Amino acid sequence: MALPKVGSIGEYIREQRKQAKISLRQLAEAAGVSNPYLSQIERGLRKPSAEILNQIAKGLRISAQALYVQAGLIEDREPPSDVITAITADTFITERQRQVLIDIYESFRKENRAGEDETSQNTQPRRDSSAEDELPETAAIVTTESREG
Amino acid sequence: MALPKVGSIGEYIREQRKQAKISLRQLAEAAGVSNPYLSQIERGLRKPSAEILNQIAKGLRISAQALYVQAGLIEDREPPSDVITAITADTFITERQRQVLIDIYESFRKENRAGEDETSQNTQPRRDSSAEDELPETAAIVTTESREG
DNA sequence: CCTCTCTGCTTGCAGTTGCAAGCAGAGAGG
DNA sequence: CCTCTCTGCTTGCAACTGCAAGCAGAGAGG
Incomplete structure (x- = not known):
């Protein structure tokens, strides 16, 4: 994972959270991660593992795949219909x-x-x-x- | 990632390596990871990150996706028949x-x-x-x- | 016998990950 | 004024990740 990607996964998560209109603590609780850690992730200070991304996706009610793509773990494969x-x-x-x-x-x-x-x-x-x-x-x-x- | 899955990702990697008929060191070099670490991964002693899995997949010349599935990072999406x-x-x-x-x-x-x-x-x-x-x-x-x- | 090369593995360690405890600010209500 | 609740963030630390240095065994060749 290149650093630029990490930066953008945090921004992406914060963006999704804002869209969901929930606080950092609410998402952290829903996701089952600590709120300081989530804060650090959003600000690009930490690079979360795939497991944490999975949990955050669950809290955001979006697909883990979307987060993996943003984090650069997988390629964005538009599924052929x-x-x-x-x-x-x-x-x-x-x-x-x-x-x-x-x-x-x-x-x-x-x-x-x-x-x-x-x-x-x-x-x-x-x-x-x-x-x-x-x-x-x-x-x-x-x-x-x-x-x- | 549940522990059982980690165990099987190591076995899976060793299996793929054996099929490719390359030594642990050869794969480690091709993958760009240290050979002791690869050994530990194969034996289930360590849980590699998605990035390392990506590198190992490259060394094995298989899709990273396959390793992610084995590691439990993503679900095995059989194309719906x-x-x-x-x-x-x-x-x-x-x-x-x-x-x-x-x-x-x-x-x-x-x-x-x-x-x-x-x-x-x-x-x-x-x-x-x-x-x-x-x-x-x-x-x-x-x-x-x-x-x- | 020796040395060399290959094999897989052990171990110590630096850096990273994720958390618990807590801080400071903002706002609401008494 | 106060207390309380919420907000996001700081910080110390335990556990984990990934590596470098090195070990021991096996086999080949001189």
């Missing part, structure tokens, strides 16, 4: 059906990407509700494609 | 879209189950070709459901 992988590997449906499912899935993601671009200009992203509004149109498009295909 | 599980866990699409995909997937499987019952009476299962014949009907049914839903 598990859905596509799963569909591709699935043996219970035919190749044609797999392709249909993948097309639908990608169509959904494309719509959500477009939806996110639009909502990013609003005050708050309204992800679920905007997707619900768009869903009927999406299904119609997919249906048309299936018939032509 | 189940399409439903993958869809459920996907954060790129909305809950509603997830449900739609799951419904389609289950519909496909249901049709394939019926198709398999018919083809099982034949000499050889002709899964792909029979599925292609059935696909137009399947798509029509799905389309109807989507519009009604």
